[in-house]
Amino acid sequence: MLNFDEQRFLRIQNGAVGLHARLDQVIGSCLSSGAENVFFLGTGGAAILMQPAVQLLQTKSRFPAFHGLPAELVVTGSANLTEKSIVVMPSLSGTTKESVALLAKLKEIGATVLTLVGHAETPLGKGGDHVFVNFAEDDTSCESFYLQSLIIALSIMKHRGEITNYDQLVGELVQLPALLLEVKRAYEPKAEDFARTLAASDYHIVTGAGNAWPQAFYYGMCILEEMQWIRTRPVHASDFFHGTLELVEKGVSVILFKGEDALRPLAERVENFVPNYTDKLTVLDTASFELPGISAEVRALVSPVLLATVLERISAHLEVLRNHPLTTRRYYKRVAY
Numbered sequence: 001m002l003n004f005d006e007q008r009f010l011r012i013q014n015g016a017v018g019l020h021a022r023l024d025q026v027i028g029s030c031l032s033s034g035a036e037n038v039f040f041l042g043t044g045g046a047a048i049l050m051q052p053a054v055q056l057l058q059t060k061s062r063f064p065a066f067h068g069l070p071a072e073l074v075v076t077g078s079a080n081l082t083e084k085s086i087v088v089m090p091s092l093s094g095t096t097k098e099s100v101a102l103l104a105k106l107k108e109i110g111a112t113v114l115t116l117v118g119h120a121e122t123p124l125g126k127g128g129d130h131v132f133v134n135f136a137e138d139d140t141s142c143e144s145f146y147l148q149s150l151i152i153a154l155s156i157m158k159h160r161g162e163i164t165n166y167d168q169l170v171g172e173l174v175q176l177p178a179l180l181l182e183v184k185r186a187y188e189p190k191a192e193d194f195a196r197t198l199a200a201s202d203y204h205i206v207t208g209a210g211n212a213w214p215q216a217f218y219y220g221m222c223i224l225e226e227m228q229w230i231r232t233r234p235v236h237a238s239d240f241f242h243g244t245l246e247l248v249e250k251g252v253s254v255i256l257f258k259g260e261d262a263l264r265p266l267a268e269r270v271e272n273f274v275p276n277y278t279d280k281l282t283v284l285d286t287a288s289f290e291l292p293g294i295s296a297e298v299r300a301l302v303s304p305v306l307l308a309t310v311l312e313r314i315s316a317h318l319e320v321l322r323n324h325p326l327t328t329r330r331y332y333k334r335v336a337y
Contacts, residue, residue, distance in 0.1 A: 001188050002316050013177035015134040016144040020151045020170050026130045027155040030112055036084040037064035043098045045222040046090040052211035052304050053149035061157050070102035083110030092141050094122025103127045116148050142308035172298045180309045183289045187310050195317035197282050201253040202231055207270055209237035210263030215307040223315055227326040237266040248277045258285040259303030
């Protein structure tokens with residue numbers, strides 16, 4: 001595979017699922033101590049990667065789950081954010097300015113803070129009440145954060161008696177890293193063609209629904225815009241027909257991500273509409289990826305993980321095709337802002 005270290009990938013993703021026992025123990029302790037809600041509070045891309053876990057809790061659990069932006073909460077606070085809150089703060093660097101600023105306020109409030117970081121010797125690595133360290137870099141962080149946050153959500157539901165098959169679900173998640181590697185290997189021959197589609201236009205409408213939507217948003221904003229300087233219009237498939245459809249015409253590129261959860265029909269609605277008005281619809285569908293031994297229930301939960309793992313292969317080819325390394329920036333962490 002192009003510019004890819006298989007053992008590094010396995011080490012990082014096995015590290016993520018390997019945190020499941022301690023994550024479950026900490027969540028159980030928080031709930032038994034009277035926790036009343038959970039906040040997932042990341043900044044930028046890390047915040048987007050928490051959305052599938054929040055969505056799972058908001059649709060399948062009665063435990064209040066919130067998704068907020070640290071930059072806003074530092075200013076406004078929240079009536080729901082109290083000493084009875086569990087706060088999950090992901091930050092690959094452990095130094096994200098907005099998250100570090102919020103951490104100080106969380107200490108004052110008395111919330112229990114779980115930090116998910118790539119480096120221990122950092123403000124968030126040292127500042128959490130419970131720190132979970134799993135080294136990753138930009139090309140491997142999506143799967144790692146998706147898996148850790150999913151385990152947290154499932155653990156909350158387990159301890160509340162809202163699911164009875166937690167061990168089975170986590171058992172399948174533990175198998176996932178090796179299976180993801182095989183997905184990458186199988187997709188590699190197709191990755192360059194998809195990358196050529198992305199390189200052929202300076203503007204893409206990127207859409208998806210359900211737990212595939214956060215990956216559509218993430219890939220448009222954090223990869224195509226930040227790392228490739230390609231303009232995108234990420235839009236949820238539910239909103240596609242309330243504005244964005246008017247931009248679809250011949251020659252306009254639409255990129256559709258399809259997952260396997262209950263909201264897949266919303267993506268299919270877009271898929272049925274777009275070819276009538278443009279010849280540039282490109283679909284990435286997790287149902288086309290083989291995951292032997294993984295149940296339909298878990299496949300539905302890990303659709304964003306599958307998308308992320310395949311998109312990494314696409315991005316590896318895209319940076320070569322465009323002669324634009326994914327690490328190249330003009331402003332991000334380069335100038336004061």
